[in-house]
Amino acid sequence: MTGTCKAANGRAVPTRTILLVEDDDTLRRLIRLILKGSGFVVVEAGRGLEALALGRDYPGQIHLLVTDLVLPEVDGQKIADQVQSERPGVKVLFMSGDADEIAPRDGAENFLQKPFTPGAFLSAVHRLLG
Secondary structure, X not given: OOOEEEOOOOOEEEOOEEEEEOOOHHHHHHHHHHHHHOOOEXXXXXXXXXXXXXXXXXXXXXXXXXXXXXXXXXXXXXXXXXHHHHOOOOEEEEEEOXXXXXXXXXXXXXXXXXXXXXXHHHHHHHHHHO
């Protein structure tokens, strides 16, 4: 399925698929609504092992992985490492609500501290997707 979504500058761009990994059901639903409202295709997981399976088995292209750093079973950094090894070129946006959380290896440019506003979240997504 090919469609369009709106970039930060308001122009239409081809639809992008985002793998969303968040164990908080309410926050995951909210992020899904924000992304779908902006035209993204969202594939979601609530646990680490589920995310690894989706990263491996999803039949389409995944453009961006949005993952919490602290998750049951497998942490977000390990999920990112595995998904990127199986799907080179996938961008990653890490999130965490733990103020003491160590930033991911890739640095602060792909890290978003919770809580965040929908606007800040979408800005980070668009910045990573280009």
